[in-house]
Amino acid sequence: MDKDRVEGAADKAKGSVKDTAGKVTGDDKLQAEGKADKAEGKAKSAVGGIKDAIRGK
DSSP states (O other), rough: HHHHHHHHHHHHHOOOOOOOOHHHOOOOOHHHHHHHHHHHHHHHHHHHHHHHHHHHH
C-alpha cells in the first residue's frame, strides 16, 4: 500500500473530527478546515491508489 493512501486516510479522519467539532460548537472556520482536510485526504488516497495500480499491487 502506498504511503499516500495511508496519509490520505489519516487526513480524512482528521477532517471528519474537525468537521464534526465545528458543527457541534458552531465554529464555521473549524468546520471549513475539516471539509478541506477531508478533500485533501481523498485526493491523496486517490493518488496512492493510482500508484498502487501502476505498480500492480
